[in-house]
Amino acid sequence: NAGVTQTPKFQVLKTGQSMTLQCAQDMNHEYMSWYRQDPGMGLRLIHYSVGAGITDQGEVPNGYNVSRSTTEDFPLRLLSAAPSQTSVYFCASRYRITATEAFFGQGTRLTVV
């Protein structure tokens, strides 16, 4: 199993550009989520999904969209990048929504200039 695969690893965007961060898992996990990690602020939840076709907002959803058309994939879209979105982004999955171990992707370091 590859686990959680996240691409790209690094990305530089200009303000106003859009892009999609890809996330795929091969563990048949129901629950997938996106976090951003900023210095001194820990991991903050952006969006999550409890299954194909079901998504919901987390703590910091503004400026981001998600969709879940398959169990395996959970892409994160930045609609119009802003410097405040400069961060490290992690995708994570869990077997089910209730309290179980989260498996993280390798992260995407995004810089918006």
Place this chain on the structure above:
Amino acid sequence: GENVEQHPSTLSVQEGDSAVIKCTYSDSASNYFPWYKQELGKRPQLIIDIRSNVGEKKDQRIAVTLNKTAKHFSLHITETQPEDSAVYFCAASSDTGNQFYFGTGTSLTVIP
């Protein structure tokens, strides 16, 4: 929603000494408390977790304690080694909730 506070933000210890990181939570419904270790430039990985029906759990040099009444839990690392140097995150979750609430992290440095 849940609020998880973590202290200290940085911690330096001599190799062989013990390290303790503490977290508090606010929601009494939280019943699952994992700890994640993140090495520099790497992804967070689970190192130990505890559920609310248990007061303490050990795994070799790592232990976690939970005080439900006081709503706090702690990570204890004994006989620290340089490879323990990393950022450690605590988190809280509940069976009725839909997310992990993470603390702000503790950067642990083990000095050889």
